[in-house]
Amino acid sequence: METRLKVLRFNPDADSVPHFQEYSVPWSEGLTLLAAIRRIYRDMDPTLAFRNYFCGRGLCGGCRMTVDGMAKKSCHVVLEQGREYLVEPLRNHPVIRDLVVDFGIRRIDSRTGREFMVREGVNISQGRPAPPAGG
Amino acid sequence: MFDVKETDVLVIGGGAAGIRAAIAAAELGRDVVLLSKGPLSRTGITPVAGEGVEAAVNPGDSPALHYEDTVKAGRGLADETLVHALAFDAIPRIEDLVSYGAKFKKKADGTFATSLRPGQSHSRNLFIIGGGYGMAASLFHKLGELSRVFVIEDAVVTRLVMREGRVAGVLYLDVRTGEIHVVRGKATIVASGGYEELWPFTDTPPDTTGEVLAMLYQAGGHLVDLEMVLYYPGVVVHPPAARNWLVQYEYILNPEILDGRVLNGRGEQFVQGFPARDEFIHAIRQQVKRGTASPHGGFFVDLSRSRYSREVLTQRLEEWLHQFKNLLEVGIDLRDHQVEMAPAAHYCLGGIKIDEYGRTNIEGLYAAGEVTGNVHGANRLSGNALTETQVFGVRAAQQACEYADKAAQASMDYEEMVLSEHRRVRDWKAAKPNGLRPIVLKEELQGVMDRYVGLERDQAGLQQALAAVRTLRGERVPALAVAAGRRFCYEVQEAYEVRGMLDLAELVILSALERKETRGHHYRTDHPDRAGVPMHTSIRFANRDHTLGQIPVAHVAG
Numbered sequence: 001m002e003t004r005l006k007v008l009r010f011n012p013d014a015d016s017v018p019h020f021q022e023y024s025v026p027w028s029e030g031l032t033l034l035a036a037i038r039r040i041y042r043d044m045d046p047t048l049a050f051r052n053y054f055c056g057r058g059l060c061g062g063c064r065m066t067v068d069g070m071a072k073k074s075c076h077v078v079l080e081q082g083r084e085y086l087v088e089p090l091r092n093h094p095v096i097r098d099l100v101v102d103f104g105i106r107r108i109d110s111r112t113g114r115e116f117m118v119r120e121g122v123n124i125s126q127g128r129p130a131p132p133a134g135g
Numbered sequence: 136m137f138d139v140k141e142t143d144v145l146v147i148g149g150g151a152a153g154i155r156a157a158i159a160a161a162e163l164g165r166d167v168v169l170l171s172k173g174p175l176s177r178t179g180i181t182p183v184a185g186e187g188v189e190a191a192v193n194p195g196d197s198p199a200l201h202y203e204d205t206v207k208a209g210r211g212l213a214d215e216t217l218v219h220a221l222a223f224d225a226i227p228r229i230e231d232l233v234s235y236g237a238k239f240k241k242k243a244d245g246t247f248a249t250s251l252r253p254g255q256s257h258s259r260n261l262f263i264i265g266g267g268y269g270m271a272a273s274l275f276h277k278l279g280e281l282s283r284v285f286v287i288e289d290a291v292v293t294r295l296v297m298r299e300g301r302v303a304g305v306l307y308l309d310v311r312t313g314e315i316h317v318v319r320g321k322a323t324i325v326a327s328g329g330y331e332e333l334w335p336f337t338d339t340p341p342d343t344t345g346e347v348l349a350m351l352y353q354a355g356g357h358l359v360d361l362e363m364v365l366y367y368p369g370v371v372v373h374p375p376a377a378r379n380w381l382v383q384y385e386y387i388l389n390p391e392i393l394d395g396r397v398l399n400g401r402g403e404q405f406v407q408g409f410p411a412r413d414e415f416i417h418a419i420r421q422q423v424k425r426g427t428a429s430p431h432g433g434f435f436v437d438l439s440r441s442r443y444s445r446e447v448l449t450q451r452l453e454e455w456l457h458q459f460k461n462l463l464e465v466g467i468d469l470r471d472h473q474v475e476m477a478p479a480a481h482y483c484l485g486g487i488k489i490d491e492y493g494r495t496n497i498e499g500l501y502a503a504g505e506v507t508g509n510v511h512g513a514n515r516l517s518g519n520a521l522t523e524t525q526v527f528g529v530r531a532a533q534q535a536c537e538y539a540d541k542a543a544q545a546s547m548d549y550e551e552m553v554l555s556e557h558r559r560v561r562d563w564k565a566a567k568p569n570g571l572r573p574i575v576l577k578e579e580l581q582g583v584m585d586r587y588v589g590l591e592r593d594q595a596g597l598q599q600a601l602a603a604v605r606t607l608r609g610e611r612v613p614a615l616a617v618a619a620g621r622r623f624c625y626e627v628q629e630a631y632e633v634r635g636m637l638d639l640a641e642l643v644i645l646s647a648l649e650r651k652e653t654r655g656h657h658y659r660t661d662h663p664d665r666a667g668v669p670m671h672t673s674i675r676f677a678n679r680d681h682t683l684g685q686i687p688v689a690h691v692a693g
Contacts, residue, residue, distance in 0.1 A: 013622045030375035032465065042574055046618040046626055053178060054340045056380045058461040059268040060182040062174065076464040078376050096289075096311050097623040103174045105286050106279035115279065120311065 003027040003079045005036060007048065008088040011097050012122045020086075021045075027081045033074040034063045037087075037099070049098035064090045065099055094121025137553050138316040140285070142168040143539040144532070145304065145320025147292055147347060149173075150181035151267065151521060152504025153326035154274040155228075155528030156535070160324075161281040163536045168318050170290040170307055172342050172628075175278075176271040178288075180328045180339050180505065181524070184267025185383055186240075186457075187260035188232075189518030190225035192247050196257035198222040205519060208254045208411065209512020210655040211669035212360065214689040217510045220491040221519065221526050228525035229261065237273035238264040250392070250455070252385050252517040253411040260518040266457070270521060287318075291628045292327075293556055295350040296547055301499040302354070303545035306556055310628050313621025315556045317549045321542045322499050322535035325351060326528065329483035329505040331364070332632075333640055334589065335581035337480040338370045338381040342628075346635020348506055351487050352642060352676055357496040359508040359671040359686070360485030361639075362647035362657050365515055366590060367481035368415040369397070371474055372431040376465035382458045382476060384415070385517060387436055393451055394441040398473070400429045413514045413655050416478050420590055420658070433477025438470055445470060478590060482520060484511050484656065485646070488671075493531030499542060501535050503527035509671060509689075513655025563617045563630050570616025573629035580607060580636055588640075592647050593661040601644045608637045642681070646672045649683050 002024045010018035023044060025036045037050050053062030054075065063074040066088040079085065093101035104117035144160040146153050149171025157169045172178055191201040202222035206213050233239070240248040240262035251258040263269050278284055287307070293315065294306040304319035330345025331337040352358050369384040371377040387395040388409055399405045399422045406418045422428040429435055441448055448470060452459035459469055467474060486508035493501045504524045511519060587600035612634060617626040652666040653659050670685035 011620070011622055013620075028375065030377075030465070032376055035375070035378075046572065047620065049623040049625060051173065052341050052625065053173065054379065055177075055182040055268060056338050057183065057266060057268065057458070058464065059265060060177040062177040062182075076461070078465050100623050102288075103177065105175065105288070106275065107282070108280045110282055 001027045001081050003031070003036065003081060004084040005040070006084065006086050007099070009098050010095055010124060012095070018124055027079065031079045033065070033067060033072070033077040033079060033085070033087065036079055037074065049096070049100045051100055066091055089124070094119050095124050096121045137314060139319065139549065140168055140317070141319045141544060142166045142285070143321050144535045145318055145323045146170070146326060147305065147323065148179070148326035148328060148504070148506070149175045149286070149288070150179040150326060150328055150504060151270050151274060151524035152528040153324070154271070154278055155525050156324045156326060156503055156532040157284045158274065158277055158281060159529045159532035160536055161283040163532070165283065165536050165539055167284045168320065169284055169286045170292060170305070170318065171286065171288050172291055174288050175286060176268065176275040178340070178342070180267075180343055181271045182268040183339055183381070184270070184521055185381065186262045186264070186266040187250070187252065187518035188229065188263055188270070188521040189259050189516060190229045190261055190522060191222070191257070191259055192226065192229070192261065193249060193257055193259065196259060198225065200256050201225065201259060204254055204256050205511070205516055208514050208516045210514050211512065212654065212671065212688055213512030214509040215691040216491045216689045217489070219691055220530065221510060221523060224526040224529070225522045228522065228529065232263075232270065232273060232525065235273040235277040237270055240264065250385070251389070253409050254516050263521070267521065291631055292347055292350070293631050294552065295347070295354050296552065297354045298545040298547060301542075301545050302497065303547045306549070306552055308627060308631065310625060311623055313624045313627070315553050317547070317553065319544050319547060321539040321544055322501065324531045324535050325487070325500065325502045325506055326504045327506050329486070330636070330639055331480040331483060332577070333580065333584050333636055333643065334364070334480040335578070335585050336370070336372070336379075336477065338367060338379055339480070342632070344632035344636050345639045346632050348486060349635040349638040349642070352674070353638070355497060355676055356500070357488045358486065358642065358674050359488045360646065361508070361643045361674065362650055362672060363484035363513055363655065364480055365412060365482040365484050365656050366416050366478040368412055368419060368478050369434070369436065369476035370479035370481070372433055372477040373475040374467060377462055377467055377474070379479070380458060380461065381479070381481070382436065382474065383456060384436075386455045387438070392455055393438060393448065394443055395436060395438045396440055398435045398437050399427045401427050403427070405434070411514060416590060416656070417658070419478060429475050429477070431475055431477050433475060435473040435475055436469070437473050482515060484508070484513065484515060489527070491530070492534050493527050494534055499538050501531035503531040513657065560627055563615050563627065564619050565616070567614065567616050569614060571611055571614040573615060573617065573626060573633045576607065576611050576615065576633045577629070577636065579611065580604065580633070580640060583607070584640060588644055588647055591658045591660050593659060594648065597644055597648045601641065601648070604637060604640045604644060608641070612637065642674055645681060645683055646674055649685070
């Protein structure tokens with residue numbers, strides 16, 4: 001029994017464009033997306049970058065990803081057996097690598113009083129490569 | 136290329152204590168560099184904390200009563216001078232949080248809503264909306280206004296540099312780029328949190344690994360009561376979707392709030408009244424020994440026999456227990472399902488010893504929050520941990536600023552040290568036969584700690600644990616192998632963490648051997664009674680060896 005995750009990989013140091021990588025994860029009842037990603041990192045691919053956080057409260061947002069096109073807390077996404085999921089980094093945040101984004105530091109401009117966010121990383125273009133053919 | 140930053144006050148740790156210290160130092164006009172292991176307000180243990188923050192705000196209550204309750208809860212081991220500071224500074228620190236935008240639950244008349252927790256003589260837990268994350272977010276918000284604070288995220292401290300008997304600064308790994316950089320500070324505040332991840336079942340994030348505390352020890356820091364680990368009685372162990380989620384038994388068992396029950400594996404009630412955490416743990420352990428605990432060594436939460444109607448129950452769950460909604464997100468309904476929970480490592484009562492001003496035994500080094508060791512004693516009142524971060528964050532900052540005014544930067548030959556770190560990382564990245572991943576070594580260590588240094592300990596088991604940990608350090612650490620690549624090199628972070636975890640585990644075991652009694656959360660099956668006079672276990676690195684001993688608890692005069 002498995003579930004399939006197609007994860008967007010991108011290393012700004014090495015890649016010129018992002019690409020999808022497919023992982024087949026052993027499924028069990030109650031497997032969340034965050035747990036599945038941790039499983040991939042532990043058992044299959046040590047190079048997969050993600051924020052290994054876990055507030056256990058559904059609050060911190062450190063685990064947020066784009067799942068099938070929608071922003072979700074991966075700790076709340078319970079995976080279904082036999083299904084396939086598209087997993088990408090959180091949109092509108094600069095990407096550091098793979099699923100790791102910069103949430104930004106809030107700063108206030110002391111002269112104008114205006115708020116701005118300091119962020120690092122690469123903005124992935126809106127156009128995405130098509131997922132691999134054949135599913 | 137590496138970067139060298141120089142600052143007045145260096146803060147290690149981006150949780151509630153670290154950010155509060157940085158705010159205080161900046162408001163006192165000093166320059167601050169704050170190093171956070173991950174993204175500020177989303178990282179560390181603070182976001183995992185519950186909503187309770189303790190302060191004596193209600194009429195009829197007082198800081199003096201807060202003080203007495205805390206001392207009593209500590210089972211004789213809390214340093215009273217520190218508890219006094221905690222209780223008497225609590226309300227001004229709450230007022231600060233309000234001014235930063237933190238939102239608290241209020242009663243209809245606009246005063247703070249509070250809940251009563253075990254061990255409190257008065258209802259004294261304020262309810263911060265969003266829990267620890269809410270507190271962290273409001274602190275983060277305030278930080279935005281302070282241009283004197285330079286924040287570096289995804290920064291893992293790899294080395295504490297001592298010169299002239301002081302902390303000269305640190306080397307840190309920038310996980311985003313794989314570079315090693317230097318920060319020099321005239322004064323240093325450590326607020327790096329606990330080390331719950333030495334055990335396999337926790338409610339804390341994976342980076343709660345305690346390697347900075349190990350560095351403090353190696354630098355000559357005086358650590359106390361490391362064996363005292365507070366287990367939270369009820370963390371979800373099944374169903375797996377909610378595993379490691381803390382659900383507050385203080386609301387479940389409170390007859391005025393949810394009027395729920397906790398049941399053993401046979402569906403029987405096994406606790407009376409409203410037990411404190413250590414009492415509840417002992418009751419659970421009795422069930423495990425009798426073979427009547429739940430399948431995963433814990434208990435079931437059951438709301439079906441509550442005196443309240445489903446309507447009232449639903450409204451109360453939504454109001455007090457935000458985990459109710461979280462659990463619904465993953466298909467678990469507390470009203471209908473019996474959820475299985477077990478004790479999990481939750482808070483480290485021990486750590487580096489401080490005085491009531493946050494000073495350690497190392498010149499120019501201050502500490503605040505969970506990394507400190509002598510505030511609460513052998514057990515802690517619910518809500519006092521968040522209060523502690525604010526009270527001692529400010530106190531440590533005040534001391535650090537005074538010191539920074541008088542001190543010059545200590546000299547530091549950082550080029551060679553940076554090169555040495557890079558060599559270490561290259562070694563880890565080198566291909567090797569039977570290379571060992573840090574995540575696997577962490578699990579091996581956790582297996583040892585779970586088996587011999589968990590809820591119950593004895594001489595023979597602790598000796599086994601010590602031998603096992605020494606073997607892991609000697610034979611397994613040299614085999615560490617990590618993924619190549621520099622950008623977001625999380626596995627390099629894990630290698631630094633597991634190295635520190637092994638160093639710290641040895642100290643925890645030695646401390647557990649030293650305390651030959653049962654008190655609070657330290658349970659020696661071979662010494663089930665309390666000793667006559669409560670003493671701190673003390674461990675220091677001196678003359679190239681561990682110096683173990685016992686030191687008296689501090690009492691307030693008169």
